[in-house]
Amino acid sequence: MNTLDIDGDYGEGGGQILRSSLSLSAILNRPIRINRIRAGRQTPGLAPQHLTSINAVAAITDAEVIGGALGSQTVTFRPRQICGGEYTFDVADVRPSAGALSLVFQSIALPLSYANIPSTITLRGGTHVSWSPTVHYLQGIFMPMAAKFGLRGSIQLNRWGWFPKGGGEVMAKIKPTEDWRAVALKDRGKLRAIHAVSAASNLPEHIIDRQRNQIQNRLARWNCPVTIEPVKGNAIGQGSLVFLKAEFENTKAGFSALGRRGKRAERVADEACNALENFLVSDTAIDPHLGDQLILPMALATGESRFTTSRVTRHLTTNIWLVQQFLPDRFEVNGAENEPGEIIKVET
Numbered sequence: 001m002n003t004l005d006i007d008g009d010y011g012e013g014g015g016q017i018l019r020s021s022l023s024l025s026a027i028l029n030r031p032i033r034i035n036r037i038r039a040g041r042q043t044p045g046l047a048p049q050h051l052t053s054i055n056a057v058a059a060i061t062d063a064e065v066i067g068g069a070l071g072s073q074t075v076t077f078r079p080r081q082i083c084g085g086e087y088t089f090d091v092a093d094v095r096p097s098a099g100a101l102s103l104v105f106q107s108i109a110l111p112l113s114y115a116n117i118p119s120t121i122t123l124r125g126g127t128h129v130s131w132s133p134t135v136h137y138l139q140g141i142f143m144p145m146a147a148k149f150g151l152r153g154s155i156q157l158n159r160w161g162w163f164p165k166g167g168g169e170v171m172a173k174i175k176p177t178e179d180w181r182a183v184a185l186k187d188r189g190k191l192r193a194i195h196a197v198s199a200a201s202n203l204p205e206h207i208i209d210r211q212r213n214q215i216q217n218r219l220a221r222w223n224c225p226v227t228i229e230p231v232k233g234n235a236i237g238q239g240s241l242v243f244l245k246a247e248f249e250n251t252k253a254g255f256s257a258l259g260r261r262g263k264r265a266e267r268v269a270d271e272a273c274n275a276l277e278n279f280l281v282s283d284t285a286i287d288p289h290l291g292d293q294l295i296l297p298m299a300l301a302t303g304e305s306r307f308t309t310s311r312v313t314r315h316l317t318t319n320i321w322l323v324q325q326f327l328p329d330r331f332e333v334n335g336a337e338n339e340p341g342e343i344i345k346v347e348t
Contacts, residue, residue, distance in 0.1 A: 003076065004030055006325060008037040011318030015050050019107045020296060020319055022057040022077060024326045026111035027300070031078040038073070045071040048091050049099030049125065049132075053107040056089045060108055060115075070095065084115030084176070091125030091166065098166035098237075100132035101125035105155070105172055110296055113151055113177040120173050127161040127168035128241050133289065134256045135170055136197060136243040141254035142293055145286075149297035149305075150180040160201050162239030182303035186342070188285040189249025194219055194276070196228040197243040198269070200259070201235035207265045208232070211242050214269035219244075222280070240265065242272040246280070253279055253287035282310035284340050291343065292316040295331075299323045304347040312341040 004025075008017050018034060025032045038044050046054070046069065054068050054075060061079035068075060087108075091099035101123040112119045127135040133142065139155050152175040161168020196219075198211040208230045219226045233239075240259030245252060257271035279287050286294070288311035295316065298305040309316070312335045320331045320343075335341020 001030060004032045004325060006032055006034045006322070008034045008073070009039040011321055012314040013040050014038060015047070015103060016292065016315055016319060017322055018050055019053055019103060020322045022053060022107050023110045023296060024323070025077055026057050026061045026079045026082055027114055028326060029079055030326065031076070033074065033076045035074050037075065045073045046075070047099065048094040048097045049103050051094045052089055052091045052099065052125070053104050056087070056104050056108050057111060059087060060111060082111050082115050084112055084117040084119040086120045088122040089124070096166070098126035098129050098161060098163040100129050101127060101161070101168065101170060102133045102135060102138055105138065106293070109151065109153065109172070109174055110300070112174040115176055118173065118175045120171065122169065122171055124167070124169045125161055126163060126166045127157065127170065128239060128258060129161070129163045130258060134241065134243060136241070137254045137256055137289070140245045141252050141287070141290060144252055145290060145294065146297050148181070148183045149294070149301055150177045151297060152177055160233035160235035160239070162201060162235055162237040165237035167236040180297065180301040182301045182305045184305065185251055185285040185307035188251040191222065191224050191280070192247045192249060193225045193227070194222065195245045195247065196226065197231055197241065198228055199231035199233050200240040201233040202238045203240060207240050207259070210265035211240065211269045214266045215242065215273065218269065218273040240268060242269050244272050244276045246276060251285045253290070255279070255287070279310050282340055284308040284310045286310070288313055292319045295319040295323055298345045299327055299329050304345060306342060306344040308340070308342045310340050312337050312339060316343070
């Protein structure tokens with residue numbers, strides 16, 4: 001099969017093009033060449049988490065890789081057969097960092113669902129870091145929502161990993177998918193409950209308490225059950241988190257905020273609460289972070305799927321473009337970028 005050339009600088013132009021390309025290459029057994037990887041970033045080319053993603057997908061597919069090095073802006077990837085089993089991938093094996101292990105997980109989860117046996121994967125790196133889904137988001141939002149399409153698996157948090165030390169660990173399990181199903185997510189239904197996590201590692205306990213108190217104050221007006229779990233995260237570094245999960249009759253939505261030195265605990269809680277409240281007034285089914293993550297499951301399912309989202313992001317439209325480089329699927333995007341919209345994968 002001819003090698004498919006992918007412009008790594010198209011649209012959002014970040015690591016998402018790389019991760020989605022690797023996943024589809026593995027699933028479809030299609031060799032690819034990705035050029036201009038992260039060309040517009042301040043530090044172009046492959047960072048540790050990107051190279052770990054390449055190494056991970058290569059390991060589960062016995063792939064040939066050309067250009068797999070830190071800083072590389074061109075990578076050729078030729079997969080073979082997807083093999084399930086037990087694997088361990090550590091971002092620190094490439095270079096000590098807090099590179100997001102959630103991004104490595106996103107690269108291998110869907111391909112491993114095509115293996116003929118279950119897989120157990122230990123991932124090490126950053127678990128709660130900026131510019132990536134937190135492990136709580138993967139656990140509480142991505143996995144149950146992707147399960148509607150057919151993804152079967154779980155994620156267990158063993159150790160937290162914060163910027164800049166990393167050192168976190170999760171154990172993920174992926175089972176072979178029996179059938180990819182078309183899904184319609186237009187109406188989220190009634191808000192049933194909000195579950196919150198107020199967490200910190202190696203910081204004074206009042207940080208957790210202040211975040212929790214601010215969450216209580218902010219969410220009291222939404223007239224639904226609110227539970228707040230205080231957590232002292234086991235970690236080698238310091239950090240704090242507020243994670244909010246909104247459960248509706250038909251969908252789930254999640255919002256995270258991270259602390260940093262000089263950032264008040266109340267502000268961390270406010271950031272997450274502001275994001276949740278902006279979503280609650282939108283009356284759409286899918287939060288803006290989940291939309292792009294559901295494009296690949298939609299593409300793999302036979303038939304028409306659709307969802308409404310509170311914001312059509314550049315990540316989302318870039319992932320649609322990427323899928324259409326591999327597959328004849330046709331998507332309709334009804335809504336302007338950064339506005340609410342509806343995404344439809346048209347049955348072909």
